[in-house]
Amino acid sequence: MTVAAQINSYEVVTDNDEQQLLQLVAQQPISVSIAVGDEFIKYTRGVYSGTCGYSHNHAVILLVMG
Numbered sequence: 001m002t003v004a005a006q007i008n009s010y011e012v013v014t015d016n017d018e019q020q021l022l023q024l025v026a027q028q029p030i031s032v033s034i035a036v037g038d039e040f041i042k043y044t045r046g047v048y049s050g051t052c053g054y055s056h057n058h059a060v061i062l063l064v065m066g
Contacts, residue, residue, distance in 0.1 A: 021062075029063040 013021050013030075024030055036043075036058055037051030 025062055025064055029061050032060050032062050034058050034060060 011024060013024065021030070033056040035053035035056050036048065037053055039050045040048070040058065043050065
């Protein structure tokens with residue numbers, strides 16, 4: 001099996017600390033766990049404005065484009 005990537009370290013972003021999140025995402029993509037409602041299945045792009053779920057039920061990647 002060929003290894004395509006390796007994780008050497010990680011950081012936990014403090015809840016609701018947008019400045020810390022911005023600093024980290026400027027350096028590399030960020031893995032994010034989110035709790036969303038059922039309508040998330042129709043989400044395609046942009047800022048999600050649907051309902052929140054009650055437990056984390058999706059994993060997404062946050063990255064800077066452009």
